Amino acid sequence: MDGGISPIAIILMLVCAAGSFALGRWLSRGWRSKRRDKDIAAARAAETRQQRRARERRERD
Numbered sequence: 001m002d003g004g005i006s007p008i009a010i011i012l013m014l015v016c017a018a019g020s021f022a023l024g025r026w027l028s029r030g031w032r033s034k035r036r037d038k039d040i041a042a043a044r045a046a047e048t049r050q051q052r053r054a055r056e057r058r059e060r061d
Contacts, residue, residue, distance in 0.1 A: 047055070 044052070044055075
């Protein structure tokens with residue numbers, strides 16, 4: 001051995017990195033969804049009656 005990193009080790013590291021990235025994205029989906037719902041609810045609570053009625057008209061169309 002010359003002390004370098006073997007090609008198999010590099011491939012294994014790349015596979016582990018891709019797996020870690022995919023797992024992190026998959027696990028954070030629920031958190032992002034809850035955060036988005038909370039932000040939408042806060043925005044709706046802060047809107048005026050006129051803004052609420054305009055949004056409801058847009059949603060009906």
